[in-house]
Amino acid sequence: MTGRTATATRMGFREQVRRPLLLVLLVALPFLFISWSFAITEPTPHVVTLPGGERLLTTMKDLHGAIMVPITVGFLAALIGLFVVQSALESDRRLVLAGFSPGEAILPRLVVLASATLVVLAVSLAVTTIDFLPASWGPFVLGNLLAGLIYGEIGALAGALVGRLGGAYLMFFLPMMDIGVAQNPMFFDGAPQGWAVFLPGYGPARVIIDGAFSNGFDAVGPLLLALLWIAVLTVAVTVLLRRSVGSRAG
């Protein structure tokens, strides 16, 4: 990281820290959503299908708590990605005019986005441990991180492609419908339906369910799929933002 990129990154963090309501919301929302989900869900028995094909009897309460983590992380990361990128586009164009390369202007935004996702993830996981301990921490944390990064990048793409309002409509809807409904093992007899595999939340959600309820790891395919989503989205975000901050600068 060059000196000026480090400076831009530091300024990006300072900008976020100076918004106290944002920090409160980033901590309060995961706390409330997840702890409330545990509190209001009945412990009725429910069968879940694990990625390895094993059918396991658990409770709606545990399932809701486990799936609420990626819903929360994905939703918040998507909105952060949307608005961090959207609000930065204009100033980043000026940075490029002032001599930054497009890559140097974009990198700090992506670092801020990834860091905010990590904060939300850490709070969400900490809250979850009050009521639920996953069988395998590694896949559970990894799956949630992947959900956050994927939706953070989708939010960034939406910010650059469809603007604030259109992006907000989309990010209010997509993570809820994808992770909250299509991938949610509380529905559809405990396993996502066939079409759910085409949605971005499929890979992370299957890795999370595996980590939540299995001591082994049988979600290699979903993990690779999630990594593929990350790779494609990272390329798309980088290309689009480079073009966006560079095109009007010339």
Add this chain to the structure above:
Amino acid sequence: MSRDVSATAASGVDFLREHVRARLTLVMLVAIPALFVIVSASVLGEFAAALGGSAAGNSASALGAGWAAAFLAGALGFFQVASSRDADRRLALAGMGATRVAIARISASIVLGVLISSVAFLTLWLSAGIVHPAHAFAAILVFALIYIGVGTMVGSFISDALEGSLTVAFIFLIDAFSGPGMSDSGGVAQLMPTRRAADVLIAAGSGQSSPGGDWIAVGITAAGALLLSAAAFWLSARPRSR
């Protein structure tokens, strides 16, 4: 007097035109409630049962239509105000006055809220069939009106897009999770903004009429939300003495 009214109406139409010209946003405003109602219809009954609620079948589907209208209207109300704060203050300063700007801005949101509600209602009607369609439409519209009020109030006090969106989402999710049919919680849940509208919507979904008292409460809540939002907007847009 009539000149005031026509100026306010003209501004409202202009605000509406601003929104209609963003074609992609308009497409989402139509597509998202329809998709939400279709996708959520199959799972909301199960979800309600998991939370110990009673909504099932068409009642749960109807509730999904109300939620779709609410969260889009909340985002719409917030951005109508937050993204045009400076322009609205200038309009108020230039002679239009904060009251007329508020009326024009909220009226434009209400027209778009009617559009969102109509799409959600039609999707519900076509996919699930509703015994009391007029009741269902009125209740869905009230969800939208209440959240236009919530979004406008949030936008009047919070200008940052991320903070404001999160605040609207926060209010919506608390409201939705604690609403009737989703949990049997009393106490604070009774005070949630769409509580009575959800009662009416669930009743319409299950083929029952609602008592007059519920309709009065629904009307008061919607009118109160819009009046409060107009007051909040006026406070934020009024000219300040230096």
